[in-house]
Amino acid sequence: MTANELTNRDQMTLFALLAVARPATNRELRDIAGLEIEAGNKRRLEGYVQSIKRGTTTVHAITKAGRDWCLTAMSAGRPAGTRFPAGPLYAVLSGLGTYLVRTEQDLEALFQPDAESWIRSVYDELTVRRKGQYVRLADVSKWLDDGVDLAAELDRMIEQPDVHLKAELDQRKLTSEDERAAVLIGSEPRHLLKIESA
DSSP states (O other): OOGGGOOHHHHHHHHHHHHHOSOEEHHHHHHHHSOOOOHHHHHHTBTTEEEEEETTEEEEEEOHHHHHHHHHHHHHOSOTTOOTTHHHHHHHHHHHHHHHHHHTOOHHHHOOOOHHHHHHHHHHHHTTTSTTOOEEHHHHHHHSOTTOOHHHHHHHHTTSTTEEEEOOSOGGGOOHHHHHHOEEETTEEEOEEEEOOO
16 A cells, blocks of 8 residues: 555544554544544555554554655645545645744654643543543553653642542552552552543
8 A cells, every 4th residue: 555545534544643643542533533543444554553452452653654654745735636624634734844844843843742641541441441440550551652751740640630649558469560650649659540530
């Protein structure tokens, strides 16, 4: 499959993953962009998107080839024959592409992951069948890239009324993973996270 053979839906999927700038589930892609990656476009996007299993859930991330395709498409402007709703999007993206080239910036400078929304989405995935439950920070950290400082983000997020951290009181349940993922609040290690539903 060449870049020229990507459908409008495939192209919009790449732009959605570019904007999210981190691995995302189909549930997130539906919420963010109103689309999801299905078997057909997953085949066409091979090489542009990497899909990885996290437990029973699949997360999708744009690859370097996918980002390169986006930058080329943004610089080229609206493809011939592209109409609403993709046409206006291409007009905006063309302006962004021109700006990036003119200022010699790369896409990573423009699109960066939002760590808090990533943590919240991971929590939602881990509690999809048990809303409002505490989850292990060790499980949350497995979904995040090394570049996310989970402790620092949670130290900031704990000020929000819907975010709760607590220690695992039964020390026998703690694993080495739990101890590594623990967040110190004051001088007390916290191992469990709960985010209340809005």
